[in-house]
Amino acid sequence: MTTTATPALYPSNTSPSPSNGANPFATVTNGINGTSQAIADRIQIVNEQKEFNTQLSQQIEKWGLHDAGFSYNIVAVFGSQSTGKSTLLNRLFGTTFDVMDETRRQQTTKGIWMCRAQTAPLLVMDVEGTDGRERGEDQDFERKSALFSLASSEILIVNLWEHQVGLYQGANMGLLKTVFEVNLGLFGKRDDPTQRTLLLFVIRDHLGTTPLPNLQATLSQDLHRIWDSLAKPEGLGNARLEDYFDLAFEALPHKILTADKFESAVAQLRKRFTGENGTETLFKPAYHKRIPADGVTHYMDGIWEQVQSNKDLDLPTQRELLAQFRCDEISAAALAAFNEDVRTVRRPVEAGTVVEGLGGTMAGWKEVTLAKYDQAASRYHPAVYQRKRDDLVTTIHTTLHPIFYSQLKNLSKLTLAKFKKALGDGLKANTTYDFAEVVGKAKDTGLGEWEAATKDMLSVVGEKGGEWAGGWEEERSTLVVELGHVADVFRKDETTKMVNQIERSLRTQLADPVEVALAKPGLDMWDRVLTAFNDLIEKAETGYVEKATSFNCTEEENDGALKTIRRRAWISLLNKIKEHTADAALLAKLRASFEELFRYDEHGVPRVWKPEDDLDSVFKKAKDVTLDLIAVYAKIAPTDLSLLPTNIPSDDDLPPSFLASNSSDDFEFESSLVLLSETKQLDITSRFRRDADAYYVEAKRSTVASIAQIPYWMYGVLVVLGWNEAMIVLFNPLYFALLLGMLGAAYAIIQLNLVSPLFAVGRTVSGEIQRQVGARLREHFSQPVDTAPPRQPRLAAPQANRYDDEEVEMRPINERVQ
Numbered sequence: 001m002t003t004t005a006t007p008a009l010y011p012s013n014t015s016p017s018p019s020n021g022a023n024p025f026a027t028v029t030n031g032i033n034g035t036s037q038a039i040a041d042r043i044q045i046v047n048e049q050k051e052f053n054t055q056l057s058q059q060i061e062k063w064g065l066h067d068a069g070f071s072y073n074i075v076a077v078f079g080s081q082s083t084g085k086s087t088l089l090n091r092l093f094g095t096t097f098d099v100m101d102e103t104r105r106q107q108t109t110k111g112i113w114m115c116r117a118q119t120a121p122l123l124v125m126d127v128e129g130t131d132g133r134e135r136g137e138d139q140d141f142e143r144k145s146a147l148f149s150l151a152s153s154e155i156l157i158v159n160l161w162e163h164q165v166g167l168y169q170g171a172n173m174g175l176l177k178t179v180f181e182v183n184l185g186l187f188g189k190r191d192d193p194t195q196r197t198l199l200l201f202v203i204r205d206h207l208g209t210t211p212l213p214n215l216q217a218t219l220s221q222d223l224h225r226i227w228d229s230l231a232k233p234e235g236l237g238n239a240r241l242e243d244y245f246d247l248a249f250e251a252l253p254h255k256i257l258t259a260d261k262f263e264s265a266v267a268q269l270r271k272r273f274t275g276e277n278g279t280e281t282l283f284k285p286a287y288h289k290r291i292p293a294d295g296v297t298h299y300m301d302g303i304w305e306q307v308q309s310n311k312d313l314d315l316p317t318q319r320e321l322l323a324q325f326r327c328d329e330i331s332a333a334a335l336a337a338f339n340e341d342v343r344t345v346r347r348p349v350e351a352g353t354v355v356e357g358l359g360g361t362m363a364g365w366k367e368v369t370l371a372k373y374d375q376a377a378s379r380y381h382p383a384v385y386q387r388k389r390d391d392l393v394t395t396i397h398t399t400l401h402p403i404f405y406s407q408l409k410n411l412s413k414l415t416l417a418k419f420k421k422a423l424g425d426g427l428k429a430n431t432t433y434d435f436a437e438v439v440g441k442a443k444d445t446g447l448g449e450w451e452a453a454t455k456d457m458l459s460v461v462g463e464k465g466g467e468w469a470g471g472w473e474e475e476r477s478t479l480v481v482e483l484g485h486v487a488d489v490f491r492k493d494e495t496t497k498m499v500n501q502i503e504r505s506l507r508t509q510l511a512d513p514v515e516v517a518l519a520k521p522g523l524d525m526w527d528r529v530l531t532a533f534n535d536l537i538e539k540a541e542t543g544y545v546e547k548a549t550s551f552n553c554t555e556e557e558n559d560g561a562l563k564t565i566r567r568r569a570w571i572s573l574l575n576k577i578k579e580h581t582a583d584a585a586l587l588a589k590l591r592a593s594f595e596e597l598f599r600y601d602e603h604g605v606p607r608v609w610k611p612e613d614d615l616d617s618v619f620k621k622a623k624d625v626t627l628d629l630i631a632v633y634a635k636i637a638p639t640d641l642s643l644l645p646t647n648i649p650s651d652d653d654l655p656p657s658f659l660a661s662n663s664s665d666d667f668e669f670e671s672s673l674v675l676l677s678e679t680k681q682l683d684i685t686s687r688f689r690r691d692a693d694a695y696y697v698e699a700k701r702s703t704v705a706s707i708a709q710i711p712y713w714m715y716g717v718l719v720v721l722g723w724n725e726a727m728i729v730l731f732n733p734l735y736f737a738l739l740l741g742m743l744g745a746a747y748a749i750i751q752l753n754l755v756s757p758l759f760a761v762g763r764t765v766s767g768e769i770q771r772q773v774g775a776r777l778r779e780h781f782s783q784p785v786d787t788a789p790p791r792q793p794r795l796a797a798p799q800a801n802r803y804d805d806e807e808v809e810m811r812p813i814n815e816r817v818q
């Protein structure tokens with residue numbers, strides 16, 4: 001291979017021959033750096049073994065045409081071997097195709113090569129020459145390559161020597177006939193009836209003796225003749241050559257003999273391609289095969305496969321298949337980036353985190369993904385593009401749905417937590433709150449925030465939330481129910497608190513009336529207790545009903561709460577009464593009552609018993625009256641039976657929550673009225689009698705004590721009997737002086753407050769003397785110690801009770817009360 005000179009327009013960039021290594025395809029890079037190098041690269045897209053090279057895709061990317069969409073063109077050259085095709089392309093477009101070594105005249109181009117034009121987004125195909133010596137009679141490849149070129153390129157350059165014009169074989173007319181035939185099969189089914197291909201005949205080594213128009217006319221006639229001779233398929237009998245092909249002609253002078261003219265003619269031809277200086281370009285929209293640049297490889301691969309397998313080429317189907325393939329590819333690429341984005345949010349959302357602005361983020365992902373898809377895929381078959389787009393949208397929605405759903409759940413949880421806090425704060429902040437108002441406000445706020453945070457997610461799938469709207473509605477309904485449950489719990493708590501508060505208040509308020517009533521026992525005692533109770537319970541119930549209206553409690557709940565209040569109030573009353581009727585308290589009350597009757601007269605003056613008083617009858621009366629009180633205390637029995645509350649609920653009537661929190665024994669109203677059992681009454685009676693008897697004995701003893709005083713006449717006897725001794729002392733000077741001295745000393749001691757110290761000294765001295773004397777006596781007699789236990793003093797024989805033969809303990813009364 002030799003390197004031919006390149007036109008000034010393009011730098012010299014021919015390269016080494018394709019390697020013959022393991023790679024069946026050749027890609028030839030050039031010695032120019034940067035983009036120019038990539039542009040100058042050429043690639044063998046179909047090799048000698050008739051295999052298609054899918055590396056073309058990467059090469060197109062390197063050429064910078066991957067994203068060109070429809071803004072590119074394809075031109076192919078076609079003609080006999082060694083007719084200067086590669087030379088022409090290199091001159092025209094700055095491509096780097098191999099050119100034959102002049103001296104050897106061997107076939108240079110094998111298979112089909114492609115290179116990018118230097119200054120335009122143009123893909124140039126150099127096709128193996130026809131009539132090749134190397135392939136001999138095998139014309140299969142040239143037919144296939146011609147068909148392939150026709151199906152892919154907009155302009156097919158038919159390269160021929162001037163002297164070949166008018167010849168059948170040399171001008172490739174035989175091959176063109178084949179091409180026309182297959183073309184009819186190929187484009188007969190075309191989806192766009194205006195679509196055509198330009199056949200540009202380039203006549204080489206034009207001497208000028210035969211003007212171009214003549215050559216042009218000859219070639220045209222030949223072509224029409226061939227066209228007319230074609231056996232046309234059914235329905236295409238009237239098809240004209242012009243319906244499928246445009247014809248253009250160009251003559252180039254001899255390259256070697258008239259090099260200058262050749263170069264300037266090539267430059268002129270180039271302008272026809274590029275449309276420079278306002279000339280109309282040879283490329284027309286009708287020639288474009290409408291294959292986006294990024295789909296060229298796949299499209300050509302499909303075409304070549306069909307051509308190779310000698311199947312009918314159906315370009316619309318090929319385009320549709322290409323569209324499906326490419327749209328899938330583009331969609332997958334867009335989805336890969338989308339999934340990458342989604343992954344960053346999926347984990348936190350699934351872990352329960354509320355991601356702020358997720359709706360906007362998801363909408364952004366969707367928008368970007370669809371934009372990527374649209375940008376690349378919208379150039380393909382519209383129906384396929386739309387169908388695949390719909391699939392992509394469905395996939396996006398399906399991928400986002402679990403995140404949307406998790407976010408909904410997370411927001412619901414957050415809303416519930418906020419709702420709970422808002423209720424707690426609202427109820428705590430104000431003691432005079434309106435429960436319904438607090439709940440309503442917190443609920444509205446919570447739901448409002450939830451809706452605001454979730455609705456932007458709905459817009460991801462459409463204005464009205466599309467297929468997500470149902471789930472959203474369902475979640476909202478669930479949230480409303482859950483908010484209701486939370487409110488119910490708070491309401492129950494508040495109701496319970498209120499009931500407890502009412503109960504506490506009742507208990508406090510009951511204390512005084514019960515104490516006062518029970519301290520003044522009598523037949524109307526229970527009437528007074530129950531009147532106070534009924535008043536208080538009525539007030540409590542009214543208070544509850546007033547407050548409960550704001551709680552939106554159900555009738556059933558209110559009924560339950562009122563029953564609870566009544567029952568607890570009754571239990572509180574009973575407890576209070578039981579405090580006052582406990583053994584010690586009741587005995588104290590009985591004693592107080594007895595004392596009132598026994599120790600005080602009817603005027604309330606304490607009695608001092610005299611022997612002549614009728615102590616026995618007073619005692620009996622006081623005791624009998626007091627004993628009667630035990631029966632009064634034993635049962636809540638008002639004289640006015642209507643005072644007995646009739647609506648104290650039994651266990652069966654109470655709400656389960658009350659029973660759960662009060663593990664009291666079975667309650668029965670009638671039996672709750674009984675305070676003291678028969679046995680208890682007997683026990684209290686017995687104990688009170690003992691106390692009463694003690695009072696009696698004490699009273700009796702005080703009477704005896706007053707009787708046991710020294711009679712006044714004894715003082716007279718003492719004066720009479722002691723008269724002489726008194727006179728002796730008075731009239732004896734010594735005794736008298738001693739008496740005066742003693743009186744004086746006594747006076748001085750009293751005046752000086754020495755009585756107590758003197759007594760103390762006296763006690764100490766006498767105690768010491770006793771101790772000394774005792775010690776001396778023990779020493780003197782030193783007898784063994786008597787170990788016998790000291791004899792217990794004999795208890796006084798029980799004194800018969802004059803009234804009921806009971807034993808009376810002779811203890812002080814106050815000791816026994818305790």
Ligand SMILES: Nc1nc2c(ncn2[C@@H]2O[C@H](COP(=O)(O)OP(=O)(O)OP(=O)(O)O)[C@@H](O)[C@H]2O)c(=O)[nH]1
Pocket residue numbers: 080081082083084085086087088098099100101102106107108109128129204205253254255256
């Ligand atoms: N007479 C003449 N010779 C030319 C012309 N252009 C190129 N050549 C010569 O023809 C020979 C073949 O040129 P190529 O460009 O390799 O021809 P080709 O048609 O590409 O050959 P293959 O690819 O092998 O089919 C080379 O020696 C060129 O120098 C021309 O316009 N006139």
